[in-house]
Amino acid sequence: MSVDDRPALAAIPARHAAAGGYTARAGELVMSLFREPWGQVSPSVYETARLVSLAPWLTGHEERLAYLLDVQREDGGWGGPGGYALVPTLSAVDALLATLRREPEDAGDAALARSAERGLRMLSSLLPSLDTGGGGAGTVDVPDTPALDIITVSLTSSIAEHLRVLRENRPEGRESWHSWTLPALPGFDRDRLDLALAALNAGAALPGKLFHALEVTGVAAVGAVGVPPASTGTVGASPAATAAWLGGRAPGPSGERAALRYLETAVRKFGGPVPCGLPITVFERSWVVGGLLRAGLSPAIPARLSAELAAALGPDGTPAAAGLPADADTTAMTLYALSLLGVRRTPDALLRYEMETHFCTWQGENGHSTSVNAHVLDAFGQYLRQTGERTDGDQDATHNRFVEVVRKLSSWLCAEQREDGSWHDRWHASPYYATVCCALALSDFGVGNAGAAVGRAVAWVLATQRPDGSWGIWGGTAEETAYALQILLLAGPSADPATERAVTAGHRYLLRAARQDERPALWHDKDLYLPTAVVEAEILAALHLAAARPGGSGPSQQGQQSPKVNI
Known part of the structure; x- marks a missing residue:
């Protein structure tokens, strides 16, 4: 929902916060999960631009174009700083060029042409400076975001084709910028994209993790065999992937009608622009509940929520939402949240993701995640704590097996800690997210060198506080604080x-910053996004912990109003 649509809770004097005010607000946050069952998540430049290119026939097309023009940066790019601008800028430029190419008689549209040229200029500067770690020798790091390689290769090819066609059909008075070409893309190759295209053209099934980025395959995605919409109508929990699968077809079979309904629902959320991942139901609920309960908040949790989280667990665990494959991260957090709710579920499903030294997010993962392994440690550790003393026979063997997992994860997480005491992760831009995941899991359940690792993490946090009391990678934020x-x-x-x-x-900083409506997008999907309810739960948890400590409310806060949590 938009900022203005979020229900505002009555402000509670800060001196009463520790006496139940934050718990009441936590209850309101939990109830908001039912008001928006698909999840509360920010719009995406990348995804919105893909709909401009792929589905100009879809309701809200003009609004999507206006959004792209409105959020373009002064330097001509889109998205976050540094390498985080790569994917959204490529997508936005591709969308503008596709629009100009589609309607050559209107290709002189000054606003679109100027925006496209500014974007191309920015890309011509950014691309040669990229340091991909795979051959790129530049100075700008490329973040490890999902499907980065196939997205960038697909979009640069598409942009090159748009520019070729526009050069051959130059509208009068708009000749200059059509001579633009993109520099070579360093450190990327077409191997994975070509494999996906070959599989689709042969009618073979794609790995489930590629459904989320199906749009990179272009026309091969239309009606692709083995890529059916989920129960919500989505393909890969992605508006772009769903639009690519649907193509320009008039909906016929039920799957196509469901896909169109999904797209129309996604578009209505922001009146044109769309999020990158939707729905995010299980992910959102497990993170919100787990974060609130871990901090000692005790909101009323409807039995329905516990039942739905438990029902989401299958032999492979659970996906973040319908349309995505099951993954170890959402499975672990769901198990952890259920355990805190008093619902016992064995973490056996997580063993399907076990590797020699750590746990993967899903089978075939490229790379690894510290936050995922920290959450897996939480799940096994909380289960062992919940089940208490071991018993004889098979149960005793299971207990010992899970204890070995705890030892293994503790060792691996300690080894992954940076020299400065922090952790970094592939699912979030900020080391404060990775560090809170790892430090809390090791503090609660770690063995071996866990205590020393936690101590180094605490020292790093103390050393990196900003003068205004905040913490943050690019500037102080409520989330990272x-x-x-x-x-x-x-x-x-x-x-x-x-x-x-x-x-x-x-x-003090968080009391001020929590009143602000805007939160930066720091979470990794195809571009950066903000899972609003998840972040508000973390802010609320920290406010509660700080206020509940001895003297936490502070005499200076009496008579003031505590901030409203945005939900």
């Missing part, structure tokens, strides 16, 4: 003067 406060309050040393000073300053 919430993560830092949770590390200090849940894993830091008690009665430590340095920690108390940092918490006091961080709490």
